[in-house]
Amino acid sequence: MAxxxxxxxxxxxxxxxxxxxxxWSKREKAWYQAVPTSESTLKRFWEQKPIQQExxxxxxxxxxxxxxxxxxxxxxxxxxxxxxxxxATKIExxxxxxxxxxxxxxxxxxxxxxxxxxxxxxxxxxxxERIAIVAVAGMGGMGKTELAVQYAYQHLNDYPDGIxxxxxxxxxxxxxxxxxxxxxxxxxxxxxxxxxxxxxxxQQVDWCWQNWTGTGFVLVxxxxxxxxxxxxxxxxxxxxxxxxLMTTRLKLTNIQTLSLxxxxxxxxxxxxxxxxxxxxxxxxxxxxxANVLCEWLGYLPLGLELxxxxxxxxxxxxxxxxxxxxxxxxxxxxxxxxxxxxxFWDLTAQRGVAAAFELSWExxxxxxxxxxxxxxxxxxxxxxxxxxxxxxxQRCQRSPKGEKFNPENLEEATMNLMSFHLIQxxxxxxxxxxxxxxxxxxxKLEA
Ligand SMILES: Nc1ncnc2c1ncn2[C@@H]1O[C@H](COP(=O)(O)OP(=O)(O)OP(=O)(O)O)[C@@H](O)[C@H]1O
Ligand SMILES: [Mg+2]
Numbered sequence: 066m067a068x069x070x071x072x073x074x075x076x077x078x079x080x081x082x083x084x085x086x087x088x089w090s091k092r093e094k095a096w097y098q099a100v101p102t103s104e105s106t107l108k109r110f111w112e113q114k115p116i117q118q119e120x121x122x123x124x125x126x127x128x129x130x131x132x133x134x135x136x137x138x139x140x141x142x143x144x145x146x147x148x149x150x151x152x153a154t155k156i157e158x159x160x161x162x163x164x165x166x167x168x169x170x171x172x173x174x175x176x177x178x179x180x181x182x183x184x185x186x187x188x189x190x191x192x193x194e195r196i197a198i199v200a201v202a203g204m205g206g207m208g209k210t211e212l213a214v215q216y217a218y219q220h221l222n223d224y225p226d227g228i229x230x231x232x233x234x235x236x237x238x239x240x241x242x243x244x245x246x247x248x249x250x251x252x253x254x255x256x257x258x259x260x261x262x263x264x265x266x267x268q269q270v271d272w273c274w275q276n277w278t279g280t281g282f283v284l285v286x287x288x289x290x291x292x293x294x295x296x297x298x299x300x301x302x303x304x305x306x307x308x309x310l311m312t313t314r315l316k317l318t319n320i321q322t323l324s325l326x327x328x329x330x331x332x333x334x335x336x337x338x339x340x341x342x343x344x345x346x347x348x349x350x351x352x353x354x355a356n357v358l359c360e361w362l363g364y365l366p367l368g369l370e371l372x373x374x375x376x377x378x379x380x381x382x383x384x385x386x387x388x389x390x391x392x393x394x395x396x397x398x399x400x401x402x403x404x405x406x407x408x409f410w411d412l413t414a415q416r417g418v419a420a421a422f423e424l425s426w427e428x429x430x431x432x433x434x435x436x437x438x439x440x441x442x443x444x445x446x447x448x449x450x451x452x453x454x455x456x457x458x459q460r461c462q463r464s465p466k467g468e469k470f471n472p473e474n475l476e477e478a479t480m481n482l483m484s485f486h487l488i489q490x491x492x493x494x495x496x497x498x499x500x501x502x503x504x505x506x507x508x509k510l511e512a
Pocket of ligand 2: 211312
């Protein structure tokens, strides 16, 4: 579809800001040469007149706008159709499909690694002939949502009767989102009463699953599951053609799970080498520092992406100075925080690093939080648990209230930290913490 697009008022402001940073005039020659487009098209762009999509995207991306969709005037008709084209342009090599879907736009600059995980995920979802529920689990910022987005786009053709993306914690409840999808995307009228009897939400959702169009497989993604009981009543029925993929920071015991770990060093460098982040040249100038930077960030996709984006905005900043600043300020460094109302925020991630961890932290009870803070005092991220026990015993002995050491309290707190992916069992009675989680816990202790 050769769509035409025009910029919104706000979109133009973003482009204008980037243009000024680059030191370009509104008619800069280099601009329409780089895209390539014509001077008159550029003029039309500034006048908020419709121009060809290809030129529109070019004009935005040359300046470094990563999510050019945010520049579009969304009040234009057929914008939804254009969004689908936009995604297809960005998600290269994915099969054309007619699957009805509402998969979110990916902000990933370059999707790296994760090939094995994508294959495993597909196998797990296909294992049962009928309903399969698989959870992609891991700590905040690990790339769970991104993996689900990439999986969904790659497998559009495997789910011919729809990919329904649901988000917990969104403005609409899960049941509202299911009903909305069925009404808007499948164009079915969901009844509010049957045989003169009013249907409650659960019954309306059941109606949706039963009357879903077609006979092929359907993928239902539940992104960012925070509490299983919240969504359980609305899951598709057993022995149905639905496959459910959930992303969660929780360790669910009864659900088939794909645990996501950090990226490899190679994938981390590949991500940073992207021209929209640090770029190959800068990495080649300081290869050793680049490795240390990845290590400091614990190979966490969110951290790598945020720091890479920051370095992209400050082209003269060396990697070693960046590393020094990160070591000084830790998670408080501005690159790792999502500034309020940041008009340039176009990532898949919703928040900065500490804020992503905070979501898990705020679910912990006092006993678990205390253990978390205590762990931050250890010198290494690999902790033999007998040391934790003995520190805890000493703390109890010295407590003015004469607290009694209770091994079960410690066990429970340990289990809780594990359940939220804040620590991992490393075998031989030792536990491991991610370096940024360690930094986060330190900040909690200091606070
Ligand atoms: N394999 C990858 N390649 C490139 N970028 C990635 C990759 N995985 C994740 N990212 C980027 O890292 C950021 C964090 O990923 P994502 O939001 O998927 O994490 P998450 O595990 O869902 O976090 P949360 O638990 O906070 O929801 C995103 O902006 C995403 O685009
Ligand atoms: Mg997520």
